[in-house]
Amino acid sequence: MRPARNALTAGAIIAIVAGLTITAAPAQAATPATGTRCAAGTLSVQTLETGCTATSGTVVTPDGRTFALPAPGESVMASSTSAPGTPELAEVVVANNGTAGVAVRVDDAWRGSAPAVQQERAQSAAATTQAAPAAAATTKCTSTAWEQAGYRWAKTVKWYYNESGQKSTYAKNALRKAANTWTGTISSCDRSVTSTASNGYLRLATQKPNLTDKGGCSGNNGYSVMGWGKLPTGTLGVTCVWYDGNGNAREADQRYATGFKWSSTATCSGSRFDTQAVATHEWGHLYGLGHVNTGTGQVMEPSGGYCQLESRTLGRGDMTGIASLY
Numbered sequence: 001m002r003p004a005r006n007a008l009t010a011g012a013i014i015a016i017v018a019g020l021t022i023t024a025a026p027a028q029a030a031t032p033a034t035g036t037r038c039a040a041g042t043l044s045v046q047t048l049e050t051g052c053t054a055t056s057g058t059v060v061t062p063d064g065r066t067f068a069l070p071a072p073g074e075s076v077m078a079s080s081t082s083a084p085g086t087p088e089l090a091e092v093v094v095a096n097n098g099t100a101g102v103a104v105r106v107d108d109a110w111r112g113s114a115p116a117v118q119q120e121r122a123q124s125a126a127a128t129t130q131a132a133p134a135a136a137a138t139t140k141c142t143s144t145a146w147e148q149a150g151y152r153w154a155k156t157v158k159w160y161y162n163e164s165g166q167k168s169t170y171a172k173n174a175l176r177k178a179a180n181t182w183t184g185t186i187s188s189c190d191r192s193v194t195s196t197a198s199n200g201y202l203r204l205a206t207q208k209p210n211l212t213d214k215g216g217c218s219g220n221n222g223y224s225v226m227g228w229g230k231l232p233t234g235t236l237g238v239t240c241v242w243y244d245g246n247g248n249a250r251e252a253d254q255r256y257a258t259g260f261k262w263s264s265t266a267t268c269s270g271s272r273f274d275t276q277a278v279a280t281h282e283w284g285h286l287y288g289l290g291h292v293n294t295g296t297g298q299v300m301e302p303s304g305g306y307c308q309l310e311s312r313t314l315g316r317g318d319m320t321g322i323a324s325l326y
C-alpha cells in the first residue's frame with residue numbers, strides 16, 4: 001500500500017504545480033516591478049517620497065510626532081481637540097497602501113509615496129461629495145455642516161476604560177454618556193434622528209491607549225482603550241482610529257490630557273474642562289466625523305472651552321453627520 005500511496009501523492013503535486021505555472025505566466029508579464037523596501041526603522045516623509053514599501057516601522061511626521069506604521073492595506077488617523085487660544089494639533093493620517101507605498105496627510109496636505117498619495121486623494125475626493133454642503137447658517141440648530149473622516153464602523157465598538165491617571169471621579173460614566181450621545185434615537189434641536197452607530201463598554205482595563213505623549217498613534221493591539229496621559233500643550237484629547245482600505249474601522253483608542261483640570265459631575269465650575277463634553281467630541285471622531293469650522297457651536301468644532309456643557313448635546317450638523325454615516 002505504501003509505495004502506491006506515495007506515487008499518487010507525487011502525481012497530485014505535479015498536477016498542482018503545473019496548474020499554477022499555467023495561470024501565473026501571463027500575470028507575471030503584466031505585473032510591474034514592486035517598489036523597493038524602505039530601510040528598517042524610522043520612516044521620514046522624505047524617505048516615503050522615494051515610493052519605498054514597508055510592513056513595519058515608525059513614521060515621523062513633520063511636526064515630530066511618531067506613528068507606528070499600520071499593516072499594508074490599513075490606515076490610522078489621529079484627531080484631537082484643543083483648548084481655545086492654543087495651537088491646534090494637526091490632524092494626521094498614515095495610510096500604508098502596500099505596493100503603492102505609504103501616504104501621510106498632515107491636515108490637508110498629503111505627502112509620501114506619489115502613487116499612494118494619488119490613491120488617497122482620489123478616495124477622499126469621492127468621500128467629500130457624499131457630505132452635505134455647508135449651509136450658510138449661523139446657529140447650532142440651523143447649521144447642517146458636517147465633515148467625514150473617511151472611515152466608519154460596520155460593528156459595535158467594544159471598548160475598555162483605563163482609569164490610571166484620571167483627573168476626575170466618574171470620568172468613566174462621562175465617557176459612557178458621551179459614547180451613547182451618538183447612538184439610537186438622538187433628540188436635539190427640536191428634532192430627532194436615528195443612528196445605527198453602537199458601542200459596548202466592556203470593563204476596566206490595565207492596557208494603555210496606544211498613543212504617544214506627543215499625540216501620535218503607536219501600534220494597535222486589537223483592544224479599543226480609552227484613558228489618560230500626557231499630551232502636547234493645549235491639546236485636550238486625541239483619538240486614534242485604525243481602519244482598512246475600505247474604510248472599515250477596527251480599533252480606536254483615546255487619550256485625555258492629564259495636564260488640565262477636569263470635571264465629570266452634572267455641573268461644572270471654574271477652570272475645568274467637562275469630561276463628557278470633550279469626550280462627546282472625541283467619540284464623534286471615533287465614529288467617523290471630522291472637524292467643522294462653522295463657529296455655530298457644533299460638537300465637532302475643533303476646540304472647546306471651560307465647562308462647555310452645551311457640547312454634551314449635538315448640534316444639527318452633528319446630527320446630520322451621524323445619521324448620514326449610520
Ligand SMILES: [Zn+2]
Nearest residue numbers: 079080081302
Ligand atoms: Zn477634534
